[in-house]
Amino acid sequence: MPWLLINSGSYLLPNLLFERLMDMDTLETRIDKKTGFPMVWVEDIRAYIHWLPVTKVQIEYFLCDTPVNKDYNESWYNELIDLNGRVSPKQAKKKDYWQLFLTGIKPEEAQYFAEWCGEGYRLPTVEEWNKTYRIFKDMAAVETLPSQFHLTGRASAIVEKINEIGIERFRNNPAGRMIVDQMVMRYGVMEWVEVAKSTYNWGGMGQTDAGFQSMIRTPENGTPEIPRDVKEIRLRYYGFRLIYQE
Amino acid sequence: MPQPKCPFCFDKHEFKKSRKCPHTFRKDNHEENEEVPRQFIEQYNRVPPLSLVTMGFKQHGKTTYLAALTMVLEDLYRILPGTTYQLLDQYTVETVAEMRQQAIDGKLPNPSEIAVPRPLFINVYGGHGTNCLVLYDVAGEIYHSVFKSSNDQYIQSLKAVKNVLFMVSLKDLEEGGYRLRINDLLLRYIEGMQHLQMPVANHNLIVVFTKGDKIINQVEYGLPDKVREHFLHDPFQNATRLDSPVNFLTNFHLDNYMAELQDVSDQLKDFTRRVVPGGGAFIDLAELNHIGLFFTITSATGKDPVNNRLQEQATRYCVLDPYFWALRLNEPLAVSEIHLILDGSEKSDSIYAEKLLALYEELSIYGEVTTHYMGQSRLVSVAGQAPPAIKPRVPHPRLVGPILEEFDDKSLVVALSAGKIPDLQDFANSTWRERLQLVAFGEEEYQPWQNQIVFRKGDDLALVTDQFRQLFVTESSV
Numbered sequence: 001m002p003w004l005l006i007n008s009g010s011y012l013l014p015n016l017l018f019e020r021l022m023d024m025d026t027l028e029t030r031i032d033k034k035t036g037f038p039m040v041w042v043e044d045i046r047a048y049i050h051w052l053p054v055t056k057v058q059i060e061y062f063l064c065d066t067p068v069n070k071d072y073n074e075s076w077y078n079e080l081i082d083l084n085g086r087v088s089p090k091q092a093k094k095k096d097y098w099q100l101f102l103t104g105i106k107p108e109e110a111q112y113f114a115e116w117c118g119e120g121y122r123l124p125t126v127e128e129w130n131k132t133y134r135i136f137k138d139m140a141a142v143e144t145l146p147s148q149f150h151l152t153g154r155a156s157a158i159v160e161k162i163n164e165i166g167i168e169r170f171r172n173n174p175a176g177r178m179i180v181d182q183m184v185m186r187y188g189v190m191e192w193v194e195v196a197k198s199t200y201n202w203g204g205m206g207q208t209d210a211g212f213q214s215m216i217r218t219p220e221n222g223t224p225e226i227p228r229d230v231k232e233i234r235l236r237y238y239g240f241r242l243i244y245q246e
Numbered sequence: 247m248p249q250p251k252c253p254f255c256f257d258k259h260e261f262k263k264s265r266k267c268p269h270t271f272r273k274d275n276h277e278e279n280e281e282v283p284r285q286f287i288e289q290y291n292r293v294p295p296l297s298l299v300t301m302g303f304k305q306h307g308k309t310t311y312l313a314a315l316t317m318v319l320e321d322l323y324r325i326l327p328g329t330t331y332q333l334l335d336q337y338t339v340e341t342v343a344e345m346r347q348q349a350i351d352g353k354l355p356n357p358s359e360i361a362v363p364r365p366l367f368i369n370v371y372g373g374h375g376t377n378c379l380v381l382y383d384v385a386g387e388i389y390h391s392v393f394k395s396s397n398d399q400y401i402q403s404l405k406a407v408k409n410v411l412f413m414v415s416l417k418d419l420e421e422g423g424y425r426l427r428i429n430d431l432l433l434r435y436i437e438g439m440q441h442l443q444m445p446v447a448n449h450n451l452i453v454v455f456t457k458g459d460k461i462i463n464q465v466e467y468g469l470p471d472k473v474r475e476h477f478l479h480d481p482f483q484n485a486t487r488l489d490s491p492v493n494f495l496t497n498f499h500l501d502n503y504m505a506e507l508q509d510v511s512d513q514l515k516d517f518t519r520r521v522v523p524g525g526g527a528f529i530d531l532a533e534l535n536h537i538g539l540f541f542t543i544t545s546a547t548g549k550d551p552v553n554n555r556l557q558e559q560a561t562r563y564c565v566l567d568p569y570f571w572a573l574r575l576n577e578p579l580a581v582s583e584i585h586l587i588l589d590g591s592e593k594s595d596s597i598y599a600e601k602l603l604a605l606y607e608e609l610s611i612y613g614e615v616t617t618h619y620m621g622q623s624r625l626v627s628v629a630g631q632a633p634p635a636i637k638p639r640v641p642h643p644r645l646v647g648p649i650l651e652e653f654d655d656k657s658l659v660v661a662l663s664a665g666k667i668p669d670l671q672d673f674a675n676s677t678w679r680e681r682l683q684l685v686a687f688g689e690e691e692y693q694p695w696q697n698q699i700v701f702r703k704g705d706d707l708a709l710v711t712d713q714f715r716q717l718f719v720t721e722s723s724v
Contacts, residue, residue, distance in 0.1 A: 057647065060643075060645050060647055060648060060669060061648045063621060063643055064622055064647075064648035064649065065623050065648070070640065073640055073642065074591050074592060074621065074641040074642055074643040074644070075592070075641070077643045088669075088671040088672045088674070089672060090674075153651060154672055157672075
């Protein structure tokens with residue numbers, strides 16, 4: 001298992017945050033074998049979670065690997081692309097980076113993708129998502145961290161690009177940039193989570209970038225958004241990330 | 247370990263079971279198969295083959311040159327310490343012994359008969375390079391007229407080599423009244439390769455001006471001073487003259503020597519264009535076909551044989567120069583992996599309406615072709631299998647990324663698409679920019695891409711293969 005050293009670099013951190021950082025001076029990581037994208041270990045949920053919401057590139061691996069069937073074919077993918085266009089990793093900018101992520105997907109479809117990823121992959125529960133968020137929202141972003149994942153190809157290009165856009169976005173933000181921002185758990189897309197007590201079993205956590213979809217809610221209070229008719233309609237700003245438990 | 251290519255039939259066999267070529271029979275016993283020497287197979291990696299094929303008109307000195315080359319290599323230890331030599335099979339032992347005896351007896355070697363040439367196998371070990379020299383001496387008669395299919399069997403060896411010894415006696419061309427010219431020989435080569443369905447692009451001709459002693463001091467030829475100086479001061483000229491003391495070339499560096507040979511080659515090229523009848527056409531035709539030209543001048547006998555007698559103790563000028571060029575240019579001729587990626591989406595009918603089979607056959611000339619549908623990682627046709635004639639039953643998304651990422655960094659791709667490929671731009675800043683030929687079926691481009699042609703209804707598929715050829719040449723020369 002690779003371990004990433006979190007180096008606070010030249011950041012001026014509030015004492016409490018710095019102590020937290022020092023307490024947890026390493027991050028355990030793994031690479032999702034099917035798509036080559038990184039995941040980080042979250043001790044509080046005893047699982048790995050994708051560093052970023054699932055991207056279009058990852059879904060494309062799935063589409064090319066899966067025997068073609070009536071459910072996941074050209075028209076299915078075109079429908080999703082029509083909702084949120086596709087941008088190439090190196091061309092993504094602050095005004096369109098959410099096009100890197102796959103959105104418009106239904107929870108059941110995301111589950112099918114998780115099954116394809118292999119045993120142990122699934123969508124997080126709302127509790128798991130919240131615990132992850134709380135841990136990483138108090139940890140300052142580490143600019144060099146993505147380069148330490150040792151990724152290759154398009155996974156590397158996307159992780160680096162998102163990091164680069166994040167740095168630009170938070171340059172003049174006095175609140176500073178946190179690891180949740182690096183992971184795009186806010187200012188990205190809404191993410192499907194399992195909500196056991198809801199009518200449809202599914203809800204959304206996270207916060208979209210205003211350029212993509214205006215919304216008032218934030219993930220701070222830990223309450224999921226419960227959209228209606230999730231089985232019938234596609235929500236253009238809903239994506240997902242997976243967790244992995246052995 | 248790469249699987250050895252059979253030096254008789256130029257295919258790959260399973261040599262673990264038998265060293266006999268299942269496709270080639272011995273000349274002296276038509277019921278027995280030719281056998282590849284044990285060392286050739288066992289030392290294939292350590293002593294890689296350096297195959298040389300001669301091309302030249304009859305009586306232009308091909309066989310005499312090869313005889314001189316074997317003799318100089320045999321005695322090279324006198325000048326380059328540490329150089330040694332091993333004949334790998336009985337046929338080679340007998341042939342070389344015969345050449346030596348002919349030299350002692352003062353006879354010129356017998357011209358090659360019109361037959362499928364049986365190679366000589368000679369391992370040469372030394373600081374300048376260690377190789378298994380595989381020599382094919384093709385009879386000159388077959389190059390005297392337009393190529394016929396019946397001659398294919400004699401030039402099969404051209405398939406095995408990237409570098410050809412292109413042997414021309416300028417004096418003999420002159421004495422023949424230039425009825426045959428140097429560019430005629432090149433035309434024969436190109437025709438021959440077309441018969442063999444082999445590309446000529448990226449192949450090299452090592453032009454050997456034979457019988458150099460006859461022209462080196464002839465004022466009317468006006469050879470450049472640099473060439474004369476190199477020729478007359480060849481450090482290996484006395485290698486076979488056991489009556490003449492020679493010095494060890496302890497400071498011999500092939501790189502330095504090659505720099506001099508390059509200089510000589512440049513001067514001879516200029517000389518060929520200016521002085522040799524048909525020389526300009528020869529050079530232009532070669533360049534047009536992306537054939538590399540390297541010029542040398544040699545004399546296998548040192549002087550005109552007296553009464554048709556070769557002298558054993560002859561001074562042989564620059565006999566090693568073509569060999570050194572071959573060594574330097576002997577990068578393996580990689581069989582490129584070529585991938586045809588076909589649009590398999592709902593609106594891809596226009597692609598399958600074209601003659602895909604013809605395109606596949608054209609591409610197969612350049613390497614092994616496999617076929618994919620876009621949006622499907624697994625192959626739809628393996629190497630040697632024609633592409634599908636119809637689009638897939640269930641439409642595939644137009645995606646190429648997961649497919650491209652499976653290929654190695656030397657592969658070449660031809661992608662045929664009737665619409666925009668969403669993920670192609672992900673590779674715009676990668677080496678795929680030079681290795682992927684996009685063919686947009688329709689009236690205009692669907693997306694930006696450097697190597698792209700728009701293929702409209704009624705266009706000739708040769709458009710695609712011509713473009714691909716450029717890609718192939720560029721990539722192969724990197």
